[in-house]
Amino acid sequence: MVAMYESELLAGRFEEKRPRLQAVAHRMLGSAEEAEDAVQEAWIRLQRADVAAVENLDAWLTTVVGRVCLDILRARTRREELFEELLDQHADPPPAAPADEAADPEQAAMLADSVGKALLVVLDTLEPDERLAFVLHDMFAVPFSDIAAVIERSPAATRQLASRARRRVQGASPLPDLRRQHKVVSAFLxxxxxGEFDRLLALLAPDVAMRADATAVGIGAAQATHGAQGVARIFSGGAQGARLALVDGAVGAVWQAKxxxxxxxxxxxxxxxxTAIELVGEPGRLEELDIVVLE
Incomplete structure (x- = not known):
């Protein structure tokens, strides 16, 4: 009975951590399916571990997920290298695909699963160790000392990997500043x-526009509101059930039930x-969104 109770308690603690672990794995791998597999592997390893000896469960789980993702990335890189070697062995190049079939279906699926298409494209250019160092430190604030243990390098070398990855990411594409987005949206919520009306006004552009689709309007949202005063009045004292989330790779929020x-x-x-707020409630549109709850 005691063992069963402890198992249920551990499962509950893990489920509390799952959203963040899912977000970490999703950023690392760019695939919702692979991210779920990595998180599930972390749960299996947790069940086998001496939990009493784990001082910081958050750090322990993040480390495990990081290692699992690193193994997946390294295996993926090796598969790509082997594929290139096989191609090099053929004298004649493979025929070109028609224009409408040129995109690799697996790559297209990966992009569709990504939390941010532009970011995923750039992250795919990084080496596995670079990607892990950049994602864990810059996006999830994991200390370099913890990341170093995952990739088996010194903290200084890990810092250099993240710095090199950061330069490549910033130089490759004008990607959204997720930290800045997080700060503003979190402060707004x-x-x-x-009910800090003046603070809301300070976070809203004077000509901010808020729009809601028909389903959100049916729930009680205003179809369209213009101007900081009007939007601030709607949100002041509200958003009690809103949860911070990544919505298609950008920081947003969701209202959930069960x-x-x-x-x-x-x-x-x-x-x-x-400058703008969009409320989406139509089930079909929601299904198309990639949502990772952060809170």
């Missing part, structure tokens, strides 16, 4: 929940202020 997303909030930012 906090101000809304506590873990099912009812409404997704998309935010557009310029110069540190929110």
């Amino acid at each position: 906090t101000a809304a929940r506590s 873990s099912r997303t009812i409404v997704a909030f998309g935010f557009t930012l310029e110069d540190g202020r929110i």
